[in-house]
Amino acid sequence: MDMVRPATLAEALQAKADRPELLPVAGGTDVMVGVNFDRLRPPGLLDLRLLPGLTDWSIQPGDTIRLGAGVPYARIIDELGDLLPGLAMASRTVGSPQIRHAGTVGGNLGTASPAGDAHPPLLAGRAAVEIASVRGTRTVPVTEFYTGVKRNVLAPDELVAAVLVPVAPGPQQFAKIGTRNAMVIAVCSFGLELDVAGRRVGAAIGSAAPTPRVAAEAEDYAGDELADRWESRAELPEAVRRRFGELVAAAASPVDDVRGSAAYRRHALAVLAARTLGWAWADYRSGWQARRAS
Numbered sequence: 001m002d003m004v005r006p007a008t009l010a011e012a013l014q015a016k017a018d019r020p021e022l023l024p025v026a027g028g029t030d031v032m033v034g035v036n037f038d039r040l041r042p043p044g045l046l047d048l049r050l051l052p053g054l055t056d057w058s059i060q061p062g063d064t065i066r067l068g069a070g071v072p073y074a075r076i077i078d079e080l081g082d083l084l085p086g087l088a089m090a091s092r093t094v095g096s097p098q099i100r101h102a103g104t105v106g107g108n109l110g111t112a113s114p115a116g117d118a119h120p121p122l123l124a125g126r127a128a129v130e131i132a133s134v135r136g137t138r139t140v141p142v143t144e145f146y147t148g149v150k151r152n153v154l155a156p157d158e159l160v161a162a163v164l165v166p167v168a169p170g171p172q173q174f175a176k177i178g179t180r181n182a183m184v185i186a187v188c189s190f191g192l193e194l195d196v197a198g199r200r201v202g203a204a205i206g207s208a209a210p211t212p213r214v215a216a217e218a219e220d221y222a223g224d225e226l227a228d229r230w231e232s233r234a235e236l237p238e239a240v241r242r243r244f245g246e247l248v249a250a251a252a253s254p255v256d257d258v259r260g261s262a263a264y265r266r267h268a269l270a271v272l273a274a275r276t277l278g279w280a281w282a283d284y285r286s287g288w289q290a291r292r293a294s
Contacts, residue, residue: 001041001042001043001044001045002022002043002044002045003044003045003047004019004022004044004045004046004047005047006046006047006048006051008051008052008053009051009052009053009054009132009161012046012048012051012159013132013133013134013157013159014134015046016046016133016134016156016157016158016159017133017134017157019044020156020157021042021043021044021156022042022043022044022045022046023040023042023044023045023046024045024046024048024110024159025045025046025047025048025049026048026049026054026069026070026102026104026106026107027049027072027099027102027103027104027107028102029095029099029102029103029107030103030107030108030111030113031045031107031111048069048070048106048159049070050070051070053068053161054068054069054070054071054106054161054162055068055070055071056068056071057071057075057079057080059083059167060164062166063166063167064164064165064166064167065080065083065084065164065165065166065167066130066162066163066164067080067084067105067162067163067164067165068106068161068162069104069105069106069107069109069110069159069160069161069162069163070104070106071104071105071106072100072101072102072103072104073091073094073099073100073101073103073104073105074091074097074100074101076088076091076105077091077092077100083167083168084121084125084165084167084168084172085168085171085172086121086124086125086168086172086173086174086191086192086193087105087118087121087122087125087165087174089121089172089173089174090117090118090120090121090174090176090189090191091117091118093117093174093176093186094117105118105122105163106160106162106163109129109142109145109152109160109163110152110154110159110160111150112145112146112147112150112151112152112211113150114149114150114206114207114208114209114210114211114212115185115186115189115206115207116206116212117174117176117186117189117206119142119146119191119204119206119212120174120189120190120191120204120205120206120212121172121174121191121193121204122142122163122165122191122204123142123143123191123202123204123212123213123214124172124191124192124193124202124203124204124214125165125166125168125172125191125193125202126141126142126143126166126202127141127142127163127164127165127166128140128141128142128163128164129141129142129145129160129162129163129164130160130161130162130163130164131153131154131158131159131160131161132158132159132160132161133155133157133158133159134157135157137161139164140153142163143214146211146212146213147211148210148211149210149211168193169193169194169195169196169197169198170193170194170195170196170197170280170284170288171193171194171279171280171281171283171284171288172191172192172193172194172280173191173192173276173277173279173280174189174190174191174192174276175189175190175272175275175276176188176189176190176206176207176272177189177260177268177272178259179259179260185207185259186206186207187207187259187260187264187265187268188205188206188207188208188252188254188260188265188268188269188272189205189206189207189208189272190203190204190205190206190248190269190272190273190276191203191204191206192204192273192276192277192280193280194226194280194281194284196230196284196288199223199226199227199230200219200223201218201219201222201223201226201277202214202219203215203218203219203222203244203248203273205248205251205252205269207254207265208252208253208254208265208266208269209251209252209253209254210253213251213252214251215247215248215251215252215273216251217247217250217251218244218247218248218250218251218273221243221244221247222240222244222277225240225244226281233284233285235285236277236278236281241274241275241277241278242270242274244273244274244277245269245270245271245272245273245274245277246270248269248270248272248273249266249267249269249270249273250266252265252266252269254266
């Protein structure tokens with residue numbers, strides 16, 4: 001198996017154009033598992049580790065974080081916990097400390113596994129994916145990025161260059177269920193965002209459908225229920241939280257597998273959604289806006 005090691009992003013894009021069969025690898029936390037278990041036998045690997053241009057993040061106009069595809073989860077936790085709390089929460093649940101220092105959001109997107117921990121917060125926050133090739137750069141809303149089980153919109157000559165994530169416009173939450181507390185693939189997961197200025201609720205599920213997906217009906221329901229509460233910060237009734245959870249569960253289309261049954265996934269999603277909405281609303285009621293202003 002060939003290992004192609006470009007020195008720059010431009011060289012990496014040229015290599016991908018010349019040899020589209022090359023499989024990109026950064027942290028290798030998904031790719032090398034497949035290779036080790038003989039589920040993947042690519043003709044060659046394109047080494048993107050520590051490639052300049054992929055390993056940095058910056059704040060762009062419009063309060064958007066441009067997160068390089070090669071920034072590892074450990075740095076998201078350490079450096080972006082205040083700006084992207086939902087993504088940082090998800091990053092803390094990824095594998096072991098060693099995996100968090102190697103794995104990347106770009107890798108999650110490239111693999112496009114429904115169980116990827118980064119997907120729900122990116123979807124809830126309406127992020128976008130910056131895709132590059134020798135033909136140029138294009139930006140795709142993350143809601144349009146996934147096309148099927150472990151499939152995405154990347155053309156054979158394209159690489160994920162960065163993720164464009166709005167700075168948290170309100171409280172965010174992430175929760176997942178696994179067969180144990182650590183180093184586990186999600187049975188199901190859920191990301192939530194309260195957009196205070198936009199008066200919007202973002203809700204997205206993982207590991208409970210062929211692709212990560214937005215729970216649109218649940219978002220609309222929560223938005224309607226909160227419409228008269230943003231100013232008053234009135235308490236959110238349990239019945240509202242429970243109905244929100246039911247609508248999130250209804251948005252899923254899970255399967256039975258070795259990690260859990262479809263029925264369990266729906267039940268777990270309903271519980272996670274109800275709880276995270278309650279936690280996020282409690283955070284907002286307790287002065288989130290004032291804390292952000294300070």
